[in-house]
Every structure is written in structure tokens, then in C-alpha cells.
Amino acid sequence: MDKKNESYKVKSFEYMMHPKSVAIIGASNNPDKVGHVILQNYLDVGYSGKLYPININASGSIMGLKAYKSVLDVKSNIDLAVVAIPAQLVPKALEECGRAKVKTTIIVSGGFAEVGEVDLQYKLLEIAKRYKFTILGPNCLGVMDPKSRVDTLFLPTYKIDRPRIGGVSFASQSGAVGSSVLDMIAHEGFGLSKFISYGNAIDLDEVDILDYLARDKDTKVIVFYMEGVKRGKDFIEVAKRATREKPVIVIKGGTTEAGATAAHSHTASLAGNYEAYEAVFKQFGIIKAESLDDLLNFSKIFDTQPLAKGNRVAIITNGGGTGVLATDSLYNNNLVLPQLSKDSSTKLRAAMPPIVNIRLPLDMAGDADDKRFNVALDVIGNDPNVDAIMAIVLFQTPGADSRVAASIMHHSATINKPMVVVSPGGNYTQAHVNMMESSGIPVYTSPESAARALDALVKYSKYKLAKGR
């Protein structure tokens, strides 16, 4: 994206994600304090820049680092200040940040508009504007970037697993949803680029975050949890640009809220607040997730798979019934099962034993081994009638073992079409799921969730293709 039009707000995220120096205001030797956990996390993840613990009562050192009473006592540049002190003390600390020419701040502290302290919150914004720095928060978890080893979360590393480095960036208005999703991402087959928890969003809001993530080269997929948008028209403008660059997946909280005003016309009663969001998402290519499951399931397909040319999905399976269920889930999710090309049919007939019917869904029978999977993926991967592949591998069957997983991994890397795997099961299955996922194949426990993910991919592919014209 165009660097020239980058706003100072967008630039300030660079200081947050790649700070050369960080002041932690509220850092403490007392392990019960939020500031203690934040400093501990910076130390745990191996942050390599300068760290300045700030505490008004400081004398000597905090957690082995030289401590300061105020950012004004630090005689070097500070890129980022993380503020974790009681709400009433925040304005004074911010004034000092302004005078110390801190580039950007993350205010972790709560106790502002969310508890009715609107004036106190407004004061923060006024100070930031006066000194021309930016604020993330207040009442947020801040940011995490596993690549640059930045972690302002006040959640101890032993309590919440940190995801590996990857291409999915996740922004959340809610800290609670944010931290639980992060914990889950750590166990999914994809990694994290950036996490941004933005809380009350008095300064940096969803529009700035979307803008930043759309321009960020390390971010391949943008995922959002939001309850509302403050600047609707700006959001649309940024969304238009962002969705042309990369997929944007949104889950919106508060979808069932009742309309605030009584409707006078049919149109007003049918086109309420929620419908307006739906219209915006659809019109500007945003992928809507209906649940947190969707959020994770969609993230992994967009992170790893190429765009789809159409909605024709070939199913190959080593279990008949699961193939039937999978076929149903295709048609329930705007997808279709194609006819194999003549060439494919001939090749498959020659390679498969007589008990295998050569038609889709291709049921290769319970004794299907890696040889059958190899042939099927070779042939179907090149079939012009097929836009995407759903491979169902039931590892409970006699023929399915690590060689089948290896076959899937090999073909996923060589076939230039989206491929998903469905593998429900216990420990033996899970071991193979982990193998496949860590090699970049989205694996699902049910055909339904795989089909939903494929549908989202097909829809976005179509949108992006239309915009590319």
C-alpha cells in the first residue's frame, strides 16, 4: 500500500511493534501488580531493546533493572510507554510522557469510560493531542508481536500459551475474547503476526488498526473481534483498500441488540443496525465469522491456501459415510461436487481396485493406503473440473497411517488449488493432524466446518477477482 498516505496514527503502530526502547510505568517488584507481569513478560519473551521500569516509589532496581521515578528521569529516547497504574494517576504520567517526547503509549489501566469516568478518559486524549503522541486503550491488553518479541499482555506466560510466529494478525476490542482466542490460536495450525487489544479506543481505533494491518507486510490475514465501529465512513474507505490486499475476517459482537429507535417505515425495520453491518461486510469484501469456531477455521484456510477459481470441490475419502455427509455439507454451503473429467476417470479406473467406484465423492474404501491417496491427489489435483479438494482421512482405518499423512503433505505443497483435510479422531489421529497442520494444511474435525471455511474462501476469491478487473 501507499506509504505516503500513511497517517501518523498508523506509523505509531510501528513504534509499538518494533520499539527500540520501552518504559513500563507501574513496573514493580511486587508480583501481584500488573506492571510486574508486563515487565516479566518482556523479560520472558527475550525482548532485545532497552527497558525502563518506572515507579513513583522506585529506589534502586526493579527486577534487576535500573528503576526510575518518572519517564522524565530517563535521559534517552523512549519509543513506547506501557501504562499500568490506577486510573486517577494516568493523566499525570501521560503529561510526563508528553514532556519526555514518548512516541506512543499503551494504557492498560481500566477505570475510565467503561465505569462512567468519561471526563477522566477525555483528559487522556486531550494530553495526547497536545503532545502529539498516540494512545492505544485505555482498558486494553496492548499488543503482542512474537517476531519482534514484544508482549505487553498482563497475562502470565505460564497461564496463556503464546502462538508461534505466523501470518495471522488479530485485533480485539475485548481483552477477554482476545486472550482466550490467542490461547486457542497457540494450539491451531497457524501462527500469529500481531495481536492488538484496543479496549476503549479513545485514540487509535479499529479504522487505524485495519489501516496498519493492511499495510503490514508480515500480516497475511486480518482477524477482528469488534462490537461496533465508531467512524463508519472511514471504516468503509479503509476496508475497501484492505480487502483488496488481503482477507479480513470479522466477528461482530452484539448482533442481537434491539434497534434503538422505533422504525417508521418497512425499510427502517428491515434495515436495522445489524443489517447495516452485514451490508457493509458483504459489499466491501469482509468475511463474516458467525462464531469463534468460524474465526479459527477461516483463519487457517486463508493463512495457508491459495484463492479458489470457483466453487467446485472434489471429495476424496477412505470412508463412505463421511463422504456422503461431506457432500451434504458442500451443498449446504454454496459449494458443488463436480464431475471428473474423462481423462481423470480413465486414469483413476486404471489405478484403483474394482471395488472403488470412479465418481465423486471418490470413496477409496476402508483399506485405502498412501498409494491410492497418491494417485487420487495426482489425478484430481490436475483435473480442470475441480477448483478445490476436500480430503477425508479417517486414521482409524487399516490403510491410513503416517504414509497417508505424508502423501497429503506432499500434494498440498505441489497442487496449486486449495486443499483441506477432514480428520476426526483421538490421539493417533491427533498426532497426524499436528504433522499436517504444521506443514501448512488446514485440518478440520468435521466436513461441515471444512465446507464453511471453503465457502468463505470461495466468496472472498470471487470478490477479489472482481475487484482485480
Add this chain to the structure above:
Amino acid sequence: MEAYRLMKKYGIKTVQSAYVSSAAQAVKFAAGKPIVLKAISGKALHKTKSGLVELNLTGDSQISAAFTHLKKAAEKYKPYKILAQHMVPQGIEVIMGGREDAQFGKLILFGLGGIYVETFKDVSIRVCPIRKTDAQSMLDDLKSKSIIAKDAKSASMLEELLMKVSRMLIENDIKELDLNPLILHDGTYDAVDLRILK
């Protein structure tokens, strides 16, 4: 009648209409063709439900009788005016509408209309301004697409019309708009009832 002028300005066809204050005026307006009489009152939002619509009236005596009947029915919705309209042939009833959203600005809505609009809720919504591709995808969204847009020609007519309505919504201070029903017939359409909230 300001609303009708606005429609005309944007090339949106509305059925020929006039306010009438006597049965004689209504007969004159009809000029031998079938008409509809409607009592218009701010107190009655749903004219059909309130018994304020008399359909398919032909001939002096039928028009006069309906006029008298309507005046009686409208008594409790005072003040009211009586609108005479030429009868539109039977067709498919659709709704086009708009709303000013506090977050995103003007929204446009299109779907299956008439008295079923609230029952089936088969509508599609976009943010204005819309382009041709948006209008096309609005049609594609509808379950009733094959009923509403039977062929390429009628689809194209509806897309053009949606873009006109979008332009009108954007260029005017309109809080809410209902064109319902808008009747599709004989390869064309007529907006039969309209409501604008400024």
C-alpha cells in the same frame, strides 16, 4: 406531491396521481380509465390494513360511492387527504427503500414487497452509492430473484432503477424512504405507494 416531483427528477416512474376533494374531481381524473382511491393520513401508516384503499374503480357511480365510503372510513384518521391514482395492472410487488444510518450513511434496500415484506423479509441491503455490480449482487442475494427478475432485461431495468434510487438518496436529505409496493408489470414498473421521511 413534493415526493412525486422528486421521483420525476430522478426518472423514477410513479403512477399518475392527484389529490381530489370531491367525487366529481375523482371522476374527472379517471377520464374513463380504472382508478384507485386512497385516504392519506399521518395517523394511518398502513393504508390497506386501516381500510383506506379502494381498488379498481370504474364508472361515475362506482367512483362516487367509493369516495363517500372512503371519507367515512377516514373520519377517525383526521386530518387526511384523498389521493386518486390510475390503476396499475397486476404484477410482482417489490420494495425499494432507503435509510440514513448513523454509522455508515445512506443504505438502500431492495426485495420482495407488498404485504409480504415483513413476513418473508427477503431483502438485500447495501451502502450508497451503489454501482452496477452492487445492484447485480443485490438481485443475486434474493431468494425470490427468479420471480422478481425473470430475465436479463428485467434484471437490467431493476439495476438501473436501483442506481437511480441510490443517487436520489445520496443527493437529498432523506431519512427514510419506502417505495412499497413498486409493481413490476409488462416489462416495466410503477411506484404505486411512496413514503419519504425527511
